[in-house]
Amino acid sequence: QLQLVESGGGLVQPGGSLRLSCAASGFTLEVYGIGWFRQAPGKEREGVICINSAGTSTYSADSVKGRFAISRDNAKKTIYLQMNNLKPEDTAVYYCALGTTVQAMCINQNIFGSWGQGTQVTVSS
Numbered sequence: 001q002l003q004l005v006e007s008g009g010g011l012v013q014p015g016g017s018l019r020l021s022c023a024a025s026g027f028t029l030e031v032y033g034i035g036w037f038r039q040a041p042g043k044e045r046e047g048v049i050c051i052n053s054a055g056t057s058t059y060s061a062d063s064v065k066g067r068f069a070i071s072r073d074n075a076k077k078t079i080y081l082q083m084n085n086l087k088p089e090d091t092a093v094y095y096c097a098l099g100t101t102v103q104a105m106c107i108n109q110n111i112f113g114s115w116g117q118g119t120q121v122t123v124s125s
Contacts, residue, residue, distance in 0.1 A: 047106025
């Protein structure tokens with residue numbers, strides 16, 4: 001059964017960094033596109049950064065370009081989100097997900113399976 005568990009969130013000051021992890025189980029990670037999403041209070045969930053299975057196509061929301069990076073370790077079945085120069089507006093619950101193309105995932109939010117519990121990131125001084 002496909003399962004994703006996010007971790008690594010917390011409270012960080014503006015300008016700080018965090019690395020989120022997403023542990024995958026029940027499937028072969030490398031055949032899937034991967035993505036990170038977030039939902040801030042009172043706002044809809046949005047695609048933050050996605051990459052296809054081959055690593056040849058990526059999407060980053062304008063708000064995170066140059067600050068966030070996605071990576072994967074297929075052997076460890078783990079997806080990472082490195083977040084640098086964090087801003088208060090990055091405060092949200094962050095989710096990982098699997099899909100196919102970056103268009104399908106980050107733009108249309110067509111993912112495989114259901115959303116996990118997410119991990120809370122709070123950027124505040």
